[in-house]
Amino acid sequence: MSSDQPYEYRRRELVEPDWRRFPGWRTVTREEWESAQWQRAHCIKNARQLRAVLGDLVDERFYADLVDDQQRLATMSMLVPPQMLNTMVPDAPPSTDTFYADPVRRYMIPVASDRRTDWPSHPYATRDSLHEHDMWVAEGLTHRYPTKVLAELLSTCPQYCGHCTRMDLVGNSTPTVDKLKLTLKPVDRYDAILAYLRDHPGVRDVVVSGGDVANVPWRQLESFLMRLLDIESVRDIRLATKALMGLPQHWLQPMVVEGLERVARTAARRGVNLAIHTHVNHVNSLTPLVARAAQTALEVGVRDVRNQGVLLRGVNATSADLLDLCFALQGEAGILPYYFYMCDMIPGAEHWRVAVWQAQQLQHDIMGYLPGYATPRIVCDVPFVGKRWVHMVSEYDRERGISYWTKNYRTSIEAADPDALTRTHPYYDPIDTLPESGQRWWAKQQAADAPRESA
Numbered sequence: 001m002s003s004d005q006p007y008e009y010r011r012r013e014l015v016e017p018d019w020r021r022f023p024g025w026r027t028v029t030r031e032e033w034e035s036a037q038w039q040r041a042h043c044i045k046n047a048r049q050l051r052a053v054l055g056d057l058v059d060e061r062f063y064a065d066l067v068d069d070q071q072r073l074a075t076m077s078m079l080v081p082p083q084m085l086n087t088m089v090p091d092a093p094p095s096t097d098t099f100y101a102d103p104v105r106r107y108m109i110p111v112a113s114d115r116r117t118d119w120p121s122h123p124y125a126t127r128d129s130l131h132e133h134d135m136w137v138a139e140g141l142t143h144r145y146p147t148k149v150l151a152e153l154l155s156t157c158p159q160y161c162g163h164c165t166r167m168d169l170v171g172n173s174t175p176t177v178d179k180l181k182l183t184l185k186p187v188d189r190y191d192a193i194l195a196y197l198r199d200h201p202g203v204r205d206v207v208v209s210g211g212d213v214a215n216v217p218w219r220q221l222e223s224f225l226m227r228l229l230d231i232e233s234v235r236d237i238r239l240a241t242k243a244l245m246g247l248p249q250h251w252l253q254p255m256v257v258e259g260l261e262r263v264a265r266t267a268a269r270r271g272v273n274l275a276i277h278t279h280v281n282h283v284n285s286l287t288p289l290v291a292r293a294a295q296t297a298l299e300v301g302v303r304d305v306r307n308q309g310v311l312l313r314g315v316n317a318t319s320a321d322l323l324d325l326c327f328a329l330q331g332e333a334g335i336l337p338y339y340f341y342m343c344d345m346i347p348g349a350e351h352w353r354v355a356v357w358q359a360q361q362l363q364h365d366i367m368g369y370l371p372g373y374a375t376p377r378i379v380c381d382v383p384f385v386g387k388r389w390v391h392m393v394s395e396y397d398r399e400r401g402i403s404y405w406t407k408n409y410r411t412s413i414e415a416a417d418p419d420a421l422t423r424t425h426p427y428y429d430p431i432d433t434l435p436e437s438g439q440r441w442w443a444k445q446q447a448a449d450a451p452r453e454s455a
């Protein structure tokens, strides 16, 4: 084979970056580092705490930029476990420039100067862009697809991603976003979710999520899962946890590993597919500890560990970035590359989002390198539709960046809607990716404050 290929595969061993390169962690021992308690207690929640770790490696202007973002623009509060900070500029002590340029930093520690000033938000961006809350059939339970549900057990995570699609609900309120609150006591919420599933045997697949299930106290989570496994009609359970990567120490605690083994054994006995879905966006985030957490889950009987990344400009939106990540997931960590979601249309996300045509090009460019079953699908989560593979667009106005999508099922809010299966639903490209004429059209629309239907 010619070596002159658009992408050259090279196997790279995973490495745990040395956390002692950060002035604030010079004396942190391996034992401390591998402790989930230590990691949780030392999460970075603000610029002051970040400065205490990075010291003067990074200029004051970075911290001011961060504070500015948190005060004026951020939709998520800051929460970065040491494990994740340690994967930023992994090979050397960071400098201001390398820290600014780092792909993991760009989505975990967003700063004001990252955001676009021309179109910071798309005119159609909304807080709950997927309308999950509208489709709640019990508190935290979204019934969007015919046979599947999403159960949000809680609204917190051990880490907060700047681009979080559930910014409406997840995390602490920020100066710009007053978060929706779950109101039921957890025990009542779980009861209501389980009651709905018992009453709806057509639902066979439950994504147990949040937030992140790593923040549910283990005993509560195990008891919920065991009760879920008692429901005959439930055949697939997927546990959603970015913490498998962001805080692998959590998934390596003996109490969690032993509990997971009990749940996996029960699932296997009942013929239920139990999987973990995690969320890794960049190859730098994969370290030996992350691989150990994934392998441990597989060893105790979880059937599969899969990755659902988010396609983000400045982070991973090149074919080389995606393939580097997928080869490391598949070849080094035992995690199946499953999906890359296009970043959803939430406020303040235009600098991260890519256009549908760019996603289609990326899907084209990553085909043929990985095993077919480990080649991820790039999907657009179209409001009121659900996940669609990016090549499934039915019409596409490239000038204005409006794609139209159809679906083959009714969501829970469309039971009586005669047009539900024939209507098309729009999705919008970031305006800065449009040709001049398209950008002018949107500027005029905005100036005239035109009604949304006119788009």
Ligand code: SF4
Binding pocket: 156, 157, 159, 160, 161, 163, 164, 165, 166, 170, 210, 211, 212, 242, 279
């Ligand atoms: S881990 Fe998931 S739910 Fe939590 S902040 Fe990140 S994207 Fe949102």
